[in-house]
Amino acid sequence: MANLFSSSIGRKLLMSITGLFLIVFLLVHLTLNSFLLLDGVLGFEEGQMFNAGAHFMATNPFIKIMEPMLAIGFLVHIMYSIGLTIQNIKARGAARYASGSKTDDVEWSSKNMFVLGIFVVSFLVVHLANFWVKMKITGDPLLHQEASFPFMGAEAHGENAYALVNTAFQNIAIVIIYVIGCIALSFHLSHGFWSAFQTIGWNNTVWLNRLQTISKVVAWFIGLGFCVIAIAQYLFF
Amino acid sequence: MKGKTLNLKLKVWRQKSATAQGKFETYEVSNISTEGSFLEMMDILNEQIISNGGDPVAFDHDCREGICGMCSLYINGHAHGPDEDITTCQLHMRKFTDGDTITIEPWRSAGFPVVKDLIVDRSAFDKILQAGGFVSVNTGGIPDGNAIPIPKEDADEAMDSASCIGCGACVASCKNGSAMLFVSAKVSQLALLPQGRVEAARRAKSMVAKMDELGFGNCTNTGACEVECPKNISITNIARLNREFLSAKLKD
Amino acid sequence: MATLDSKIPAGDIAQKWENYKAHQKLVNPANKRKLDVIVVGSGLAGGAAAASLGELGFNVKCFCYQDSPRRAHSIAAQGGINAAKNYPNDGDSVHRLFYDTVKGGDYRAREANVHRLAEVSNSIIDQCVAQGVPFAREYGGLLDNRSFGGAQVSRTFYAKGQTGQQLLLGAYGALNRQIAKGTVKMFNRNEMMDVVVIDGKARGIITRNLVTGEIESHFGHAVIIATGGYGNVYFLSTNAMGSNVSAAWKTYKKGAFFGNPCYVQIHPTCIPVHGEFQSKLTLMSESLRNDGRVWAPKKKEDAEAIRAGKKRPEDLSDDDRDFYLERRYPAFGNLVPRDVASRAAKERCDAGYGVEAGEAVYLDFKYAIQRLGKDVVEARYGNLFQMYEKITDDNPYQTPMKIYPAIHYTMGGIWVDYDLQTTIPGLFAAGEANFSDHGANRLGASALMQGLADGYFVLPYTVQNYLADELHTPRIDPAKSADFKKAADEVKGNINKLLSIKGKQSVDSFHKRLGKIMWDKVGMGRTKEGLTEAISEIQKLRVEFWKDVRIPGDANEMNVELEKANRVADFIELGELMARDALHREESCGGHFREEFQTEEGEAKRQDDKFLYVGAWEFKGIDQEPVLHKEALEFVYCELKQRNYK
Secondary structure, X not given: OOOHHHOHHHHHHHHHHHHHHHXXXXXXXXXXXXXXXXXXXXXXXXXXXXXXXXXXXXXOHHHHXXXXXXXXXXXXXXXXXXXXXXXXXXXXXXXXOOOOOOOOOOOHHHHOHHHHHHHHHHHHHHHHHHHHHHHHHHOOHHHHOOOEEEEOOEEEEOOOHHHHHHHHOOOHHHHHHHHHHHHHHHHHHHHHHHHHHHHHOOOOHHHHHHHHHHHHHHHHHHHHHHHHHHHHHHHHO | OOOOXXXXXXXXXXXXXXXXXXXEEEEEEEEEEOOOEHHHHHHHHHHHHHHOOOOOOOOOOOOOOOOOOXXXXXXXXXXXXXXXXXXXXXXXXXXOOOOOEEEEXXXXXOOOOEEEOOEEOOHHHHHHHHOOOOOOOOOOOOOOOOOOOOOHHHHHHHHHHHOOOOOOHHHHHOOOOOOHHHHHHHHHHHHHOHHHHOOHHHHHHHHHHHHHHOOOOOOOOOXXXXXXXXXXXXXXXXXXXXXXXXXXXXXX | OOOOOOOOXXXXXXXXXXXXXXXXXXXXXXHHOOOEEEEEOOOHHHHHHHHHHHHHOOEEEEEOOOOOHHHOHHHHXXXXXXXXXXXXXXXXXXXXXXXXHHHHOOOOOOHHHHHHHHHHHHHHHXXXXXXXXXXXXXXXXXXXXXXXXXXXXXXXXXXXXXXXXXXXXXXXXXXXXXXHHOOEEEEOOEEEEEEEEEOOEEEEEEEEEOOXXXXXXXXXXXXXXXXXXXXXXXXXXXXXXXXXXXXXXXHHHOOOOEEOOOOEEEEEEEOOOOOOOOOOOOEOOHHHHHOOEEEEEOOHHXXXXXXXXXXXXXXXXXXXXXXXXXXXXXXXXXXXXXXXXXXXXXXXXXXXXXXXXXXXXXXEOHHHHHHHOHHHHHHHHHHXXXXXXXXXXXXXXXXXXXXXXXXXXXXXXXXXXXXXXXXXXXXXXOHHHEOXXXXXXXXXXXXXXHHHHHHXXXXXXXXXXXXXXXXXXXXXXXXXXXXXXXXXXXXXXXXXXXXXXXXOEOHHHHHHHHHHHHHXXXXXXXXXXXXXXXXXXXXXXXXXXXXXXXXXXOXXXXXXXXXXXXXXXXXXXXXXXXXXXXXXXXXXXXXXXXXXXXXXXXXXXXXXXXXXXXXXXXXXXXXXXXXXXXXXXXXXXXXXXXOOOO
């Protein structure tokens, strides 16, 4: 293990592992968000499933442990990306090609991961201010609206997270920011997902195309998933 | 005799020495046959410059059949020019059209400083290979060549990796100035063969350490290297290098 | 004065090398590091020698003009490397490889050297496999072989169409390992300008740093020249642009004899010349003749129609195609040796059956594709086909390849004895740079074999044998040596002389004119008249060169034109010697074809009663005729015969 993380591949490994960890978080988040749309389908009252999910997240000890881990994952991913990018700019040298780069068949997103990352982080800040800060720190009148939902086989009462989200998504500006952020996220992930496997070394000639395809599917499933939910909330709820 | 002739404008990077300030000079050449090669066009340009009393453009080249890896040149946005799976010396003028302006630049990367005009210093590649890109056997006292059977698939794959010519197009076209494709090709070739397997861990670690030390960038898997590589070296070699390196490090 | 003693060890031919090794002098490990060896050239011979001598513990300095030792032109060899392994069980043996090589060389090589080459050939394969060279393998995991010209067995090992590259990278790896250990010091972008001879022994070299232009001096207890062949004297050849004779030529001018300069190999399967601005010729591997069939149109009117663009080769039926190699040589067919195949192509073209501009014939894969399927052909030759298509814009899967002979290899070179030592003690020559193993014609896949044999398995013994007596020679500091200073001053003087000419004509224009004289008059077919003319034309060209060459730039910088001028100046002098050698050798043998000496069927006719010797030339001064020395050749183990591939 000696000096692993001072090597280029070791640092990339950290980016991969944190990246994959963040993707897992996104999948969990998306699952929870899908509750926003599923009440009617499954015969619950509007907001019940989402509030139950939010309640679960807020009270489950495992999630409590994971929360700081998640923050660390974000921080490591961001800090190392800054470090690696600075190194890469240096390695590129001072001079640039007058004729630019016309290399075909290179994914646009792969060349713009850092820029896409900045987009995602900016969105994240807005997103956290909209929801997370209110839920965890400042509180919000909407949260205190009466909410009751089935939980662990019984009727439970808790914060009305649904009201907060539902209200936010009635604001077209927020929905637009949300959609832009999620599309940037999709591009980021469409390269990031397979790239993480490549860096860990889990790739070969047979799996290269498969992984790249899976990567696109996962990326757009996540990104568009969030978008669809937000837009549906705006239109139908 | 088939083919046409072209009149072209050339924007060529001129730089007197490593420390001198460089700039683009524009030249015009005429009656260039489409059947000729790009470097033959450069020869004609140089004859023209010499007869006008100027200093000819210095560029690296040697075998002119795409195998020695000496030629470089970044032409119109592509390492080795706008054709696939070739080196600059195999680029032919039929890829251009009459009246084109062609921009010709040296490899640009911190790892490859310019020596003169279009010539760069690629000795960093030698240094990386000196760090472990070999099998540590002395001459003589060797078992029979058939003593260890090697599956054909492995031998073929090793051959694909081994076809790297060390030209540096991967570094030149990488936005990160990374040498991972070059390093991974050698590491893969030797890791795939039982003869090289013995010191595979040591090799991966020391070659990566040398690559880092020499200031090459970090691979972000854009795959530009693979596209511009004249020998079609696959980026799956990079995955293998990562695997070899990480498993070696985790055992330390 | 040096004399020609080939120093062949006594005993039966199969025992000579064993005897030599058993009785040679050795240097003990502690003393090896006190001895310096200079190796000029980093190809198969030079790279392998430098690495192997470094492994033994000698202090080695290795020089190459390219930016890395990996660029040496050995890298361009495509087809393969011979060895007498007999893995296919098809009747091969050391003796048969020895015999084929002597016969292939048209009985103009030294038997003892060739036998040693055949003996060590097997070790080369083992060595390369151990280094991680990815030779082609069968599904069972064992090494694959293919057949090559001039042999009736399959003894050629190969790595796709890039065998030379893989072998060179193997040697380069071994060299890198020694560089890392500090036993070898590598000097890239350095060109040898002269050899320094002190008290009759080679003691070092003068080099020019091609980046800074600095003239530097290097001492060595022994100097090895492994700088390849001189095919570029023809301007157009399959050699790399930088391949040159200068290092060898400087040793010639310092007293080393030059052996058989007129023996030049013309490779039958190159891509034809396409225009006057062409800078080099590209070889299509001889391995293509395994499956391709060579033909020319049977009727002149068809040839004319094709030349005029009115017909395509695909339009001709088999009956209208003349498979002239199969017709003339039924036993070997398309796999006759290179000199025979080249002359047969020239014969057809001279008779008016050539295509393209009249100087091309076809190499057709239609039949192989029918027999094996496109996939098999692609697996075997895909990279070569791709290369052909990139250059010519023709698709060889659909239309036959056009080929024509081109200068490829030079069998002649610095004369060496059995130890690979030249007539200057302490100066060795290896690989294509020496004259030793191929006689008047080299068989395919034998150049790689010879380069590596010399580098890995011969020089480490023979150089050590020489150095054992040099233990008490103290290192010379070039800065304090009058001899080194004198040599360096001469080099500087020569460079200044070239730069001060400031004439009108470019170096390349002289080189092209020399090449034309050489190709027309010292090429595939030579006559007394043509050679006599060539000598006087080259002499005139030399005078003109030294009066009117234009070299821009200065001596103290990277100056590509100056590098070329230095090389072309030597090529011009060499060209004259080649013509002289060709003129004096009134016979046809291998690559040397004097039109006056041919059989009724147009085959080379040797004059064994008069020319059964190596012609080794001694330099006497630039305007004086060189002196010919003869090393008689004895054929005890191979019966002297008219070569027959019918």
